[in-house]
Amino acid sequence: MNVLGCIVYKHNLWLVIVAVLICGGGSWVTARLVRRVFATRGLQRAGWQFLASVTAAVAIWCTHFVAMLGFEPGVPVSFDPVLTIVSLLIALGGSFAAFAVAGSGFTRAAPAIGGALVGLAISLMHYTGMMAYRVQGVVSWNHTYLVASIVLSVVFGALALDRAARGVNVRADIGADKGMDKSARPAAKDTGSVASVTLLLVLAIATLHFTGMCAFTVTPLRIAGEFSNPAALQALALSVAGMAFIIAGAGLVSYLLDDTVRAESVEHLRTMALSDMLTGLPNRASFNDRLDVEIARAAAEHGKLALVGIDLNRFKEINDLRGHHAGDEVLRILARRFTSLVREGEFVARVGGDEFVALHRYSHRDALDDFLGRLEDALFRPIRYDDWEVVSGASLGVAIYPDDASSKAVLINNADLAMYRAKAALTRTVCFYEPKMDETARARRTLAADLRDAIARGQLSVHYQVQTAVSGAICGYEALLRWEHPRQGFISPGVFIPLAEENGLILSIGAWVLREACTRAVTWQPPYKVAVNLSPVQFAHADLPALVSEVLAETGLAPDRLELELTESTIFADRERSLDVLQRIKALGVSLALDDFGTGYSSLDTLRTFPFDKIKLDQSFISEAESSRQATAIIRAVLALGKSLGIPVLAEGIETQDQFDLLAGEGCDEMQGFLLGRPAPLAQLVESGQIKLVQPRSRYAAAG
Template sequence: MSLHRLYAEQLRCATDATGQVDLDKLGELVSAAYETRERQRITDGRAQAQDEAEQDLLRTREFLDTIIENIPIAVFAKCATSSRYILLNRAGEGYYGMPREQMLGRTPEQIFPADVARVVNEQDRRVVASGMPMSLEEHLLEVGIKGRDRLVNSRKMLITDGNGDPQYLVGVIEDVTERVATRQRISHLAQHDVLTDLPNRSAFNAALDERLERAEEASTSFAVLSLDLDRFKEVNDVFGHPVGDMLMRAAADRLAAEAEGAFVARIGGDEFMILMPDDAGREDVLALAERLVETIGKELEVDDYLSHVSLSVGIAFYPDDGVNAATLLANADSALYRAKREGRGRVRCFESEMDQELRDRRLLQHDLRQALEQNQFLVYFQPQARVDGEVIGFEALLRWNHPTRGFVPPDQFIPLAEENGLIVEIGEWVLREACREAASWPRPLQVAVNLSPVQFQAGDLERSVHQILLETGLTPTRLEVEITEGVLIGDFTRALNLLRRLKALGIRIAMDDFGTGYSSLSYLQSFPFDKIKIDRSFISNLEATTQSAEIVRAVLSLAHALKIPVIAEGVETEAQRAFLAREACEEMQGYLVGRPDLIERYLDLVGVAVERRLYA
């Protein structure tokens, strides 16, 4: 009787005809039923014990078979005495490139080429004789019926019977070809530049340390070259990063090909380093540097783009210019800085005064941070006039009166301010001072202020300009901001939207240094500039070259067609003014009109109500 039926009978017997339950009787019956159930469980357990053990063994065997069959590494078993294969899993079939039916029951000689079978049998004999497992890591094997070369990790071990006699050889083989290849790729990437596949900064530093150690032991010398692609950023920004990447790869290929035998590395951006061989003399180093400049100086044609860049090179020699890595690299960079400052596309070797020059530059950068706090900056004003001489406004120009150096030229400290981001704060100060001063003039003359591209990229320029106009009370139409093409290079859409918002405030926008960049014409088409400034380099050469005169005529003709006023800067002679008057140039600026100076020099121009003309 099943337990379910037994419990039902007991409950029926414990209930009288009225349906009342006798608790005592029910307790006796339940107890008896429990004893009956326990006896049945024990009896059934004894009967089933042997059968359950067999079932467990069967389930265990099936589990192990499933695991071995599906494990993703090759597993095989062989007879220890005959070396015949008696087991091979699915991964083993894939590894050997043949179905297990062609291997089971066969010896290595019947399966593999003679040379492979000889190696396999030798390993088997060694394991059987020693009883010790054999492990091999990342060894090359020719496997499969197609003879593929693969890297594998393998382990082979002996299994004995109860008497200790050899019974089976069991082996596992893991194909690690892809894993090793991935590890090698990762290692390569850690030591190489992704874009050019040249060694990177880390690899170069390691090679330099090794070279220094070897040179110190052997008392030899060598050279380190620091290289920089001139104007690459402009090309990259104007034509886009895909073209810039192709140009960088082309330049890297040329450097590596020309510097055969030297260690060439790209250390970041448009910067490269070259470590020369020990046997390269000074003349050889200089000759290579000149060839590199000539090679890169030629136009590179990249995907139908002709991108003209140049190369500047700085050279430092061990041990004359440094006996450790830090000094050598710093001095090579100093020589590179001199090469770029002297016009780019040049080669310069380190000289002792360069070290002082670099220290001075760093010190100047440090002093620049204190200039605002200590009121060392001044705003000079240079008059702008109609071509007939009538002054119509002033350009505000930043000057730095250093407490010990005196006046620092703007072309020295403004690039430094742009590098460290101080130009944002300095530019805001100049704008505020210029607007405050102009708002105090009795005559409503215009005031022009230069804005750096960095000011467009950082901070909230629109809010700053608007706030300064409110603070100073200057009428927005009297303010003219001058920008260079650099403002529009990079994120063109963002810069264009910002210019439109500035123009919506009522201020005027002028394109400065027109004609010296890449895409000035397309910029004129994209934005309604209020004025174009012809760069002083064209005006200064008006009387020297016919090309400058033709360029000025072309710019004026274009501006007239677009109905954009033009101001020529750098006008210093009457002949230049007369030329501009004949060509219908509206405005001019330069020493002929007035030099930059404190506004006190021009109080009569800003405070006298009667019109004043510099020319009759």
């Protein structure tokens, strides 16, 4: 009789169906759990091994037990309780051992070996259970079926776990190729893999049981008065089946809960990766992804896409005056405004400290103008925070795809160029990209390269402008950097100094100017002071006290003959560090001058806290003094402040005799400007007799 015949003629069909459902359902849950075993490590793997082992044992043992209860030998039956429990323990222990081996990774064949152990555990459980099966009759075995059942179970078990491991490896490989985190990797053909593993596990269990039952034959030896109770056996079978489904269901629920938590975690991580943590807006990575999508869509639909670069105008001032917490709050308020204004086809992201970008898909220019208007309203509407109100303002640069660029990189570059033009223009908030902006950018890049060559070839020079007392006596000279370009002629410091700061050249230039000025000044007779300007970049990134000490030691210049000038904005970025740096410079004996006073923050606290020896009144007030009562009032106030604090005031930009007379009448201490002397090379000053040169003493004598 073949296997199908054994099933049909020796079993209760309904209980066979229940056994098949247990086998199928338990195998399906086991297949999903065992894949999780191969996908995890450490304690997580141990937990999934436990759940997979319990579920597999339930599927194996309950399938066997329910099918046995459905087996109809035609004689009374009973079960040996000890051997029945032993068969359950074999199913549990065998499953634990099998999954531990399969997940050990000690060899590439470990999953197949573990699967073979599953097949052996099924076989040992089944035939132990058959020993617990008591019938009134003579039992005989067909060894061919018996051996075939064991071989089939071992083969299908090995194939099942090997397939499960390979499915997980394919999934991991695909994720690795894409550079993805394991938890976020997609399941490659996940459904097909689970289905195939389930089928193989079902075959491992079912072929063992039903082929083994075909090997089992009973010749009845009925004893009068002893009968089985079919109803009780069926009730027991259904009870076992119910518990099997409950346990397998618990395993499935654990899997699904973990899957849900993992999916939520992945989504949370994805949100974190694509969102700005401070404002909640999309970040640079999200912007890049969205820009790719929008460019592709605009190309497919023959539409237009506007990229808007946004840079806040007063953000540094807010941070300096109110602290970084206030700056963060301004960014959060603006982010909420942006979120509320965006509509379909619009997008705003934060891509840097105070930099934002916006995208707008449109077909009519009116729609773009409306979008830009809404952005301006959000940026220029006053922001209230605690007890103060501020208008951040911003510069907006717009580039259009495909009109201004045919690729993503060029579009971003052109929007940046337009935004920088907007920042430079005092009367324009929004600038659209124009081709000539590329020419300007190329010119700046060329000039930066020329500046780098000028440093290497020694084309920079230092000129000196006299500083005098009201009496006309010379107090010192300010060292001013000059660049005579070989083709373009004189380049204004207002042009090349910012260029040097942008391109990282200012540190070497600043150190050279300081060393050059001190080297020349040590030869002057009379021994006038020399004043050297400090760049904010130089102040922030160089160890100035060490540099000044080194230069003084190398040149032999007396420390009291050196004066360093810096603006108030230079020290606001980090007041504690700035105070420490200035105190260390003062300890060397070097003087400090506060430059451009009146144009920045002009904080009285700055004069009280920082050890300045001189205040330099900005020339903008001097030029307006004759026509503006307010400018005159400010000049008087600064001069009075200097006298009350015991700090001398030097007025810059004296160009007319009237300006000189006004400052002298108001009690100004020192002056500087074209009226008193233009910046000139040292040789010219020597030729005019203002300065005489002497052989410098040795640096050791000078230092002494």
